[in-house]
Amino acid sequence: MARGISIGDEVAITATVRRRVTEDRVSVSIPSYGFPHSIVDRTSKVKKGQPMELIGDVTQIEGEWVTVNLGVPVTVNIDTLRLVTAYKPPTRKVDKPT
Numbered sequence: 001m002a003r004g005i006s007i008g009d010e011v012a013i014t015a016t017v018r019r020r021v022t023e024d025r026v027s028v029s030i031p032s033y034g035f036p037h038s039i040v041d042r043t044s045k046v047k048k049g050q051p052m053e054l055i056g057d058v059t060q061i062e063g064e065w066v067t068v069n070l071g072v073p074v075t076v077n078i079d080t081l082r083l084v085t086a087y088k089p090p091t092r093k094v095d096k097p098t
Helices: none
Strands: 010-022 023-031 036-039 050-064 065-070 073-077 083-087
Touching: 010 065, 023 050, 050 073
Parallel strands: none
Antiparallel strands: 010 023, 010 050, 010 083, 023 036, 050 065, 065 073
């Protein structure tokens, strides 16, 4: 699904809301990540079972596993990711001779 992913790309993970922990924090379940994860969510009124998209940058790739920075590093299977924006390295500005 997401084979064209490389380091520096911005990717999205579709997580499922598990429950609201506090007024401003939500616990989510991330596919192929074996641990519960909580995020700050002050604005929306999400319900249990509702999908939520988490966006972060790719920091490491090891075969089928990709580490994404979501504030904390999260390692997931590459098939659970969707490419949002490909990384474009900065270009140098060339000065023209006068």
